Amino acid sequence: AQSVTQLDSHVSVSEGTPVLLRCNYSSSYSPSLFWYVQHPNKGLQLLLKYTSAATLVKGINGFEAEFKKSETSFHLTKPSAHMSDAAEYFCVVIRVTGTASKLTFGTGTRLQVML
Amino acid sequence: GAGVSQTPSNKVTEKGKYVELRCDPISGHTALYWYRQSLGQGPEFLIYFQGTGAADDSGLPNDRFFAVRPEGSVSTLKIQRTERGDSAVYLCASSPDRGNYGYTFGSGTRLTVV
Numbered sequence: 001a002q003s004v005t006q007l008d009s010h011v012s013v014s015e016g017t018p019v020l021l022r023c024n025y026s027s028s029y030s031p032s033l034f035w036y037v038q039h040p041n042k043g044l045q046l047l048l049k050y051t052s053a054a055t056l057v058k059g060i061n062g063f064e065a066e067f068k069k070s071e072t073s074f075h076l077t078k079p080s081a082h083m084s085d086a087a088e089y090f091c092v093v094i095r096v097t098g099t100a101s102k103l104t105f106g107t108g109t110r111l112q113v114m115l
Numbered sequence: 116g117a118g119v120s121q122t123p124s125n126k127v128t129e130k131g132k133y134v135e136l137r138c139d140p141i142s143g144h145t146a147l148y149w150y151r152q153s154l155g156q157g158p159e160f161l162i163y164f165q166g167t168g169a170a171d172d173s174g175l176p177n178d179r180f181f182a183v184r185p186e187g188s189v190s191t192l193k194i195q196r197t198e199r200g201d202s203a204v205y206l207c208a209s210s211p212d213r214g215n216y217g218y219t220f221g222s223g224t225r226l227t228v229v
Contacts, residue, residue: 034217043119043222044158044206051215090157094215100171101146101213105157 002027004074004091006106014114019063019078021109023091026072033074034092034103035065044090050074061085086113117141119221121207127227128197136192136224140209147190148218149182150206158206164190165213197228 007022025031035047048059055067061084065076074091091106120139128134140147146165150158160174164184172182179197184190194201204225208218 032215036220044208044220046217046219049217096213096215101148101163101165101210101215102160102171102174103148103150103158103218104160108157 002031002093002095002104004033004093004104004106006089006091006109008109009107010110010112012112012114013081015083016080019076019081019085019111021076021089021091021111023074023076023106024072025074025091025093027093030069032094032096033065033067034094035059035063035074035076036090036092036105038088038090038108040087047076047089081111081113083113083115086111119207119209119219121205121221121224123224124222125225125227127229130197130199130228132197134194134197134226136194136205136226138190138192138207138209138221140188140190140207141211141219142188144209144211144219145187146210146213146218147184148208148210149190149192150208152204152206152223154203161192161205194226197226199228202226202228 003026005024033050036044048057050057050067058064063078088108122137149161152158162182163171167187179195182192204223206223208220210218
């Protein structure tokens with residue numbers, strides 16, 4: 001079975017400082033992984049995706065993530081946080097078989113950005 | 116439309132009543148998914164449609180929940196004899212394939228059972 005574990009339920013940073021949101025995955029084969037962001041009272045938005053091409057993936061709003069097979073990790077980073085980055089972030093693994101497709105979400109990390 | 120549309124955005128119903136939640140996916144997207152997000156949790160899979168057929172309904176919690184997609188476009192999630200534990204945000208998503216490159220989510224329907 002595939003799963004993801006988000007290591008921090010809450011991360012607080014100051015505006016202008018780096019962001020690191022940690023995610024570890026478990027999969028019996030090379031997974032496809034995503035990061036989604038959810039702003040309050042809004043829908044989930046795809047930030048970036050890893051699908052076995054380049055291991056360093058760049059997404060929207062300056063976010064990027066690096067797939068590290070040896071560490072089974074897919075951490076999300078951003079060099080400089082902005083107030084508008086405050087939201088809930090979900091690490092997600094997808095399982096695609098012959099007829100089925102299913103996303104499994106982590107429990108989420110709430111990012112707080114302080115002035 | 117430009118995105119995935121869900122209606123209503125909010126629904127309050129009494130325990131025991133029947134509700135229908137509607138999802139209008141992105142035009143041309145063959146795959147459609149329903150997820151449920153309880154307070155403080157990540158979304159949980161309910162059901163996946165490929166075209167008109169439910170390819171995977173293993174996430175439906177019990178037989179009070181049912182979903183249809185009769186013409187391969189709009190989908191309706193139906194909940195019979197609602198219980199307070201059904202209160203959650205119900206999310207719909209669509210993708211042009213089986214989702215290998217990510218899904219597009221709607222804003223959700225917040226269901227409150229009182």
